[in-house]
């Protein structure tokens with residue numbers, strides 16, 4: 001059976017949604033990153049980057065969320081346009097990579113500097129907040145004249161979008177006011193949230209009690225770079 005290594009963070013949740021939409025049988029294996037389980041040698045053999053998500057299916061291993069989306073959609077021939085030379089397929093790749101290399105990293109760093117980093121952080125927070133908003137602004141504009149991210153149908157690009165859009169008020173620190181600025185992002189998010197597969201994906205986080213405290217041990221695992229600062233003190 002397909003093994004899905006996950007926690008409740010945005011990148012794994014994209015995969016939970018696709019697995020639920022595909023109706024594939026899978027074993028959900030929690031990786032508690034605040035307890036350092038991402039660094040276990042058995043997990044590093046699956047994902048040398050020590051992050052979630054990853055999947056193992058028979059002799060196939062895939063890590064990095066948008067690579068997993070692409071792999072599963074291609075293999076199952078669902079939620080993606082199959083013609084690799086088509087304009088729609090090209091658009092699919094562009095938006096998948098935009099989400100992987102722009103939305104994810106800038107939103108993630110915006111969360112880090114807004115909610116986790118010690119002072120002084122004005123410069124870094126300003127940069128990542130600006131870039132996160134710039135990237136979400138591009139999606140907002142793109143969605144203003146269309147129902148889905150690509151083409152006329154719900155696809156893996158919408159699922160990649162959903163993983164992060166769920167957390168946008170937290171990412172930008174703007175609470176409910178977020179949706180005044182991003183109404184089209186909200187419209188697509190709400191649409192996906194009505195799907196039973198999205199609700200089953202969200203329910204995954206109740207299957208396992210992930211560590212919630214961001215204590216000294218969790219910070220050591222999540223922010224290993226800080227050790228260098230301590231040495232320089």
Ligand SMILES: N[C@@H](CCC(=O)N[C@@H](CS)C(=O)NCC(=O)O)C(=O)O
Nearest residue numbers: 009010011033051052053064065222
């Ligand atoms: N490019 C990777 C990023 C994965 C990633 O950063 N995952 C986060 C959760 S969303 C994680 O594992 N964090 C734990 C850590 O940084 O130790 C992907 O899209 O899968």
